[in-house]
Amino acid sequence: MAQQQKEPIAALPPEEDLNPYHIAQAQFDWAARYLPDLKPGLGMFLKKPKRLVTVEFPIQTEDGTVRNFIGFRALHSRSRGAGKGGLRYHPDVTADEVRALASWMTWKCAVADLPYGGAKGGIVCDPKTLTTNDLRRITRRYIAELGDNIGPHTDILAPDVNTNAETMAWIYDTYEMMHRGQNNLGVVTGKPVDLGGSLGRRxxxxxxxxxxxxxxxxxxxxxxxxxxxxxxxxxxxxxxxxxxxxxxxxxxxxxxxxxxxxxxxxxxxxxxxxxxxxxxxxxxxxxxxxxxxxxxxxxxxxxxxxxxxxxxxxxxxxxxxxxxxxxxxxxxxxxxxxxxxxxxxxxxxxxxxxxxxxxxxxxxxxxxxxxxxxxxxxx
Missing domain, CATH: 3.40.50.720 (NAD(P)-binding Rossmann-like Domain)
Known part of the structure; x- marks a missing residue:
């Protein structure tokens, strides 16, 4: 394994910034120092997410309450292929968090030599306070709101924090209803095995x-x-x-x-x-x-x-x-x-x-x- 290099680590600023997107951008700048052939314009293109989609929608939960939910989907890069990244449900999800996670996904796919760019999504909610039916409604509405911002060849979802194979099945089913007549299985991975999932994915x-x-x-x-x-x-x-x-x-x-x-x-x-x-x-x-x-x-x-x-x-x-x-x-x-x-x-x-x-x-x-x-x- 390559020996750690002390200089760039020692050169990091002493102040702490816990904004994940700021951290991801600082990491890119740090790594870019060791890519002398990286042109500044290309560096800026690779550094920033391609897009961030924000959606807001009302859902009536099983207790009869109508609540508004906010969701995000960030696509960092498609330079190597379709965007790829999970969908998380957590009360602390932010736009900057999903932008950072999408950036890290781009670099992760490059390290693994996979033909993907990075993406990530999140919905601001606490699954511990919601029923399964609530989560299903929230998931379906989120996918409907994203529309053609996701797709088997453009932006592919997967499980993440507080989501699982069942969540992925809801995503596929919703997307399939919106795009009849084509093979839509690839819009999401981490699906149940009987719905096109892979053994061992969990x-x-x-x-x-x-x-x-x-x-x-x-x-x-x-x-x-x-x-x-x-x-x-x-x-x-x-x-x-x-x-x-x-x-x-x-x-x-x-x-x-x-x-x-x-x-x-x-x-x-x-x-x-x-x-x-x-x-x-x-x-x-x-x-x-x-x-x-x-x-x-x-x-x-x-x-x-x-x-x-x-x-x-x-x-x-x-x-x-x-x-x-x-x-x-x-x-x-x-x-x-x-x-x-x-x-x-x-x-x-x-x-x-x-x-x-x-x-x-x-x-x-x-x-x-x-x-x-x-x-x-x-x-």
Whole structure:
């Protein structure tokens, strides 16, 4: 693995800016320094999203209330192919967040050598307060409002935070009703298998994270740690990517010593079964309170001693105010943008290597590409 270069990290400004879009643009400027043949005009074209669509619509929820919802869809680039990126549901979704995520998707697809550009979408809502029928209505209306801004050859959706295969089925069904007489399966990936989805797509992000970690360790990025086997692992975020990553790392011989979700975390230095944690969360709504573990906060979890720390939640989890407390030997970014540039600099100075998100979590979009190709081949 390439040796880290200290100069650009040390050159980052000391002030902290937690706006994800500002962070993405700063990262582009930083990387552009090492592309001397990149012409300024082309750099500006590659730096900014191609478009941002904002929609607002009313939905009557099952409790009889009429509520307005705001949604976004950013297309960063189509230079390498159709835009590709997930759709997330979260109360803190912003236009700048989806623009940043779309930018990172462009770079991720380039790293994975996939014929896609980047895109991303989000709806401002709290799924925990909505019924399944509410979410279905919101999804269908969002897709209808986007209209021809999405399509199998222009902008392709996928699961993300708080969305899943069922959500993707609603998207496909809505788009299909609007575009009869053509093969529309490719408008969305991460679909149920019986609707043109791919086996293994649900696990793909986490499995790719495991593969990338194994390869990095095998190349000596962490002296004395050559494999995940026997390594102590902490996972922040216990949704789709985090929970599956914990189980896959455990199957590979790692000891899962800590995990967390939005309500808090648990710690057991001797390790515990992540499958038991998943079942406990399904039963109680959180991993907190699993037997034979100690309850910890999310901030405390990030500071636990471990070999591998896997942030698998949202952006900006490791910042200038807590990066110095990280005691992991290796940080693997299963989430998008979990580490700020200033935190990157601090981790570098502490000697903690980081496996970046655009490589570490690219397994999901890779298998999405396989699904997309299979849809057009009618397989």
């Amino acid at each position: 696990e793909a992000t986490a499995r790719g994270c495991l593969f990338a970690t194994q390869i990095a360790l095998g190349r000596g990025i962490v002296p004395g740690l050559e494999s995940v086997k026997g390594a102590s692992v902490v996972v922040q975020g216990f949704g789709n990517a985090g929970s599956i990553a914990a189980e896959l790392f455990a199957e590979a011989g790692a000891s899962i010593v800590g995990v967390s979700d939005s309500r808090g975390g648990i710690y057991q230095p001797k390790g515990f079964d992540p499958t038991a944690a998943r079942k406990h969360k399904k039963k109680t709504g959180s991993v907190v309170g699993l037997s034979n573990t100690k309850n910890v906060s999310n901030e405390e979890l990030l500071a636990l001693p471990c070999d591998i720390l896997i942030p698998a939640a949202l952006e900006n989890q490791i910042r200038s105010d807590n990066a110095d407390q990280v005691r992991a030997r290796f940080l693997v970014e299963a989430a998008n943008g979990p580490t700020t540039p200033t935190a990157d600099r601090i981790l570098f100075e502490k000697g903690i290597p980081v496996l970046p998100d655009i490589l570490a979590n690219s397994g999901g979009v890779t298998v999405s590409y396989f699904e997309w190709v299979q849809n057009f081949e009618n397989q």
